[in-house]
Amino acid sequence: MPELPEVETIVNSLRPRVVGKTIIGIVVRDTRPIQQIGVEEFCRRLMGRSIRGLSRRGKYIIFSLSHKNNLVVHLRMTGALLWNPAGPEPFSRLEFVLDDRSKLVYTDVRRFGTFCLARDAGKIVGKLGIEPLNKEFTRPALAAYLGTRSTPVKTALLNQERIAGIGNMYADEALFAAGIHPLRPSSSLKPQEIAALHRSIRAVLKKAVKNQGASIRNYRQPDGEAGRAHEEFAVAHRGGQACPHCSTTITRIVVGQRGTYLCPHCQTAPGMTTLKSRTKGLTGQ
Ligand SMILES: [Zn+2]
Numbered sequence: 001m002p003e004l005p006e007v008e009t010i011v012n013s014l015r016p017r018v019v020g021k022t023i024i025g026i027v028v029r030d031t032r033p034i035q036q037i038g039v040e041e042f043c044r045r046l047m048g049r050s051i052r053g054l055s056r057r058g059k060y061i062i063f064s065l066s067h068k069n070n071l072v073v074h075l076r077m078t079g080a081l082l083w084n085p086a087g088p089e090p091f092s093r094l095e096f097v098l099d100d101r102s103k104l105v106y107t108d109v110r111r112f113g114t115f116c117l118a119r120d121a122g123k124i125v126g127k128l129g130i131e132p133l134n135k136e137f138t139r140p141a142l143a144a145y146l147g148t149r150s151t152p153v154k155t156a157l158l159n160q161e162r163i164a165g166i167g168n169m170y171a172d173e174a175l176f177a178a179g180i181h182p183l184r185p186s187s188s189l190k191p192q193e194i195a196a197l198h199r200s201i202r203a204v205l206k207k208a209v210k211n212q213g214a215s216i217r218n219y220r221q222p223d224g225e226a227g228r229a230h231e232e233f234a235v236a237h238r239g240g241q242a243c244p245h246c247s248t249t250i251t252r253i254v255v256g257q258r259g260t261y262l263c264p265h266c267q268t269a270p271g272m273t274t275l276k277s278r279t280k281g282l283t284g285q
Pocket of ligand 1: 243244248263266
């Protein structure tokens with residue numbers, strides 16, 4: 001599923017291509033992505049509207065349109081927004097023709113993605129927490145949140161109402177980078193662990209944005225290219241491979257019904273005594 005870095009990459013790539021353009025045609029190949037209103041109303045409210053801005057909130061993409069409307073898109077599992085694809089796309093669901101004759105094509109294999117129109121985008125995105133790359137995501141804010149939770153720390157990181165945009169892959173990567181076991185109760189984290197987790201969340205997300213997202217499964221950038229972030233994953237989707245720091249085999253467990261990858265040596269399990277630091281002295285053991 002596209003997470004913050006993937007959605008941020010899509011928005012950054014599309015912004016210069018679509019902002020200022022007007023929607024002059026819509027092809028609906030599948031009505032399922034269209035939420036809350038019928039196809040006719042959807043098309044009527046989009047035709048002739050110009051795209052004033054493009055932004056991301058959590059994992060949502062928000063097209064700000066003329067006439068105070070917003071098109072709010074969530075890609076869910078396998079949705080992709082492609083700009084001027086070279087040939088026909090087998091899983092094309094919606095196509096938007098812009099006034100420079102460019103085409104924005106929405107493809108989705110699993111068909112869980114959603115398109116909503118709303119005057120107030122906030123009504124669609126709902127209650128979303130802090131953006132982890134914004135200034136408001138401070139160490140004290142993370143400490144205050146985790147301190148009140150007894151749920152596993154990984155589950156806490158995935159709660160979109162508290163921190164927006166972190167999903168399964170980047171939670172695993174951030175916890176590994178901080179040397180924290182995903183099953184540790186959130187409130188058991190020590191101040192230095194929270195500091196390490198705060199740093200690692202930002203570092204992992206920033207690096208993934210720089211690498212234009214991770215192409216695990218279907219994610220593609222609007223130009224059709226894959227992202228490179230998964231090439232640098234330490235543990236996520238690397239079950240059975242060697243930990244890059246200590247060579248222990250990376251294992252997969254289930255946390256809150258989500259497949260979770262970790263190094264059992266670098267990320268000490270709850271109930272174990274001292275937390276090992278992976279930052280120094282572990283290689284060669
Ligand atoms: Zn390790």
